[in-house]
Structures are given as C-alpha cells and as structure tokens.
Amino acid sequence: MNVITGLTRGGEEYTPEFVMEIKQSNCIGCGRCFKVCPRDVFELIDREDADIKEADDYEDEYGDDYEDGYGDDDEFSDDTSMVMSIQNGMDCIGCGSCARICPKKCFTHAPQGVEA
Template identity: 50%
Template structure:
C-alpha cells in the first residue's frame, strides 16, 4: 500500500493521521470538529481533576472536551491541528501506522 502521494505542484506528501487528543489541555472549543471533513471528533464531558489549576474559577465538576469518535475515518489532512489553539492533537505518519 502506498502511503505517500504528491501535492498539485509535485511535492511528495505523506498523510499524518490523528491518533490522540490530549484532553488535559483541550478547551473544547470545537474548532477541530468544525474543520474536519470527516466524522472523526466528538464533544464529551470530562470530570475536572481536583488539582487542575486551569479550572479553579469554575463551579461545575465537568468540562467539555473533544475526543476521537472515529479515528479510522481520518484522511490525514491535518486541518484539526492547524486550527487548535492548544496543540492538543497527536498525529502519526501513515507509514508508521502500517508498520
């Protein structure tokens, strides 16, 4: 299976698929969800850790964060990581996943 392709200008390009979202840094803004051309992400509730200083001013014990709904549907375009203000996404090259 070939995992490398070419851009329109002929430059080699290999897709990098999203393999993880750091829910400790995710702020649930939904930008990745909005730009994803596939159905890869979902917004879910996460309980706040007691020692998580980032949420000291919140009264609720839960926050909304993104999670991978169907990582197998990712096409490796990287749009999600380009719009994420917190750099929460981890991507893996297609060739590394096949190994």
C-alpha cells in the same frame, strides 16, 4: 515499513500525518477541530466521561489528598465541561487541519505505515 503517501494536484508527493491522540487535559472544548474536520473524526464528550486526571486525583508531597479549600459546593457546574475525543480515527485523511486550528496544541499526529 513503508508509509502512506499521496500526491498534490501539482504532482508532488507528500506524507499525510494522521491523528493519533488528543491530550484531553489540555483541551478546552472549543470545538474548532470538530468544525474544520472534513471527515467527522471527532466528537465532543463530557469531561467526566474522559480519562483525565483532575487536580483532586493527585496527592501532595506529604501523601495528603489535594484540597483546594473550596470543596464541591461552589456555584459552578461541572455539567457543561466538555472535551474533544476521537470518534472515528480510521476516517482521518491526514490533512492536519485540526492541529493547525487548535489553540492549545492538543493533537499528536504520525504517518501511517502500510503492510507490503
């Protein structure tokens, strides 16, 4: 299978790598990728709307539910916890700006195949 290639202004061929996935469990919701993306590929969503395993979703080695001893009555609000999500993945141009700016290395990129 052939992959999509492009040309630089200098005439050199390159293979763009398009965003495939965001590892939301690593995402801190800083919005840097959103700001540098020229094609509006990303959106910031509530962490609770994302499909992320939280610490209390795990069981310990004895089969007991994980308990941190603090419960849900702490003084912090989870309402403002946000993560990045791919909104328009087909609009990605493969520039890689998001991966270069991400402080947590949340992105997976790959070349895109072309059907002949």
